[in-house]
Amino acid sequence: MTPRRIDAAIGRAVEILTAAQRPAALTGAGISVSSGIPAFRGAQGLWERYDPEEYAHIDGFRAAPEKVWKMLGEMYTVIDGAVPTAAHLALADMEAAGRLGGVITANVDGLHQAAGSRRVIEFHGSFRTLVCLECGRHYNPVAGVLPPAGIPRCESCDIVLKPDVVLFGETIPVRAQEEALALAAAADVMLVIGTSAVVYPVSDLPLITARHGGRIIEINLEATDLSRVAAVSLCAPADEVLPEIARRVMDRSNPLCGR
Ligand SMILES: [Zn+2]
Structure with missing residues (x-):
């Protein structure tokens, strides 16, 4: 993506997230790569x-x-x-500011918790x-x-x-599955970060949000099957674009800013 298209997509993501009532996030391996994993x-x-x-x-x-x-x-x-990336920290900041309802993650590295996220649904368990x-x-x-x-x-x-x-041949923990499905269904915006979302059942979660009328904002290095249904598809490193999006959403959400 050209810098101009990235800027435009960031702007659209900020608009959507600022208006969102129940935003949630889904993360995969791509968010942890720059952490050293x-x-x-x-x-x-x-x-x-x-x-x-x-x-x-x-x-x-x-x-x-x-x-x-x-x-x-x-x-x-x-x-x-491994240490949390700027993208992990941005999600934790958004949650603390009341701008994110929780994170569903396919990762097992515990970096969301290390970054300070409180509601983390670990779809594949934890190390x-x-x-x-x-x-x-x-x-x-x-x-x-x-x-x-x-x-x-x-x-x-x-x-x-x-x-x-969760090893191959094992099932997703029931509680994580139920919580993830409920969060995905209730979300009016799902931020999908660093996952090509092709592996079932993780792949179903953004589609559940979409089926319930929610919108998808995708941040991934390359386009995926989800890009077609996403309201915004940002083909860029999450570390670079997510802190900027989070900062602008939190500024816009703060009634004292811009007075
Ligand atoms: Zn025992």
């Missing part, structure tokens, strides 16, 4: 070195959890070194807690991310714990 797919992705069928499938974990923890250790090191597949007990080992020291086991069952993320 590489996308799992692609040249730098973990799936280049670890076969996801073996390492990211629940059957693979059940069969050889110690082996999968080698990959998880690497993943935790990456996540531990920040662990679960025992035997007794269902959840562990919150440290305040931040678990360091990759050793392989954690359940205190009662002595079996290897699994990060609270």
Whole structure:
């Protein structure tokens, strides 16, 4: 997109968000890339070195959890070194200013919470807690991310714990799914950031907003299937355009500004 078209699209996004009563956001891997977390797919992705069928499938974990923890250790090191991006911070600022009802995320890195977002629906779970597949007990080992020291086991069952993320072959947690559907249906604007929104059921969420009469503002490096139905489609880095949009929406929403 040319700078002029980006400016125009930012202006339209600001208009729509300023008028919105119940705006919400949906985020994917694209919002976290500049935080230091590489996308799992692609040249730098973990799936280049670890076969996801073996390492990211629940059957693979059940069969050889110690082996999968080698990959998880690497993943935790990456996540531990990651910091929220300007886009994460902009969403947290909008929520604090009453201009965003919540964030649904397909990410498992916890960076929205680290940025200060309060209502975060983690559609694919989180790396920040662990679960025992035997007794269902959840562990919150440290305040931040678990360091990759050793392989954690359940205190009662002595079996290897699994990060609270949704692996292939597992279903989306029911509560996250219900909350996400309710937020998407109630939203009059859905900001879709850094996701091509092609993987079901995440892909359905913006369409649910649209079916209920809400509008979609898309921020993604490239156009997606969603671009056709979006009111605004910004093909630009979220780190660059979202802070600007957030600042202008919050200024416009403040009755003391421009007096
Ligand atoms: Zn247990």
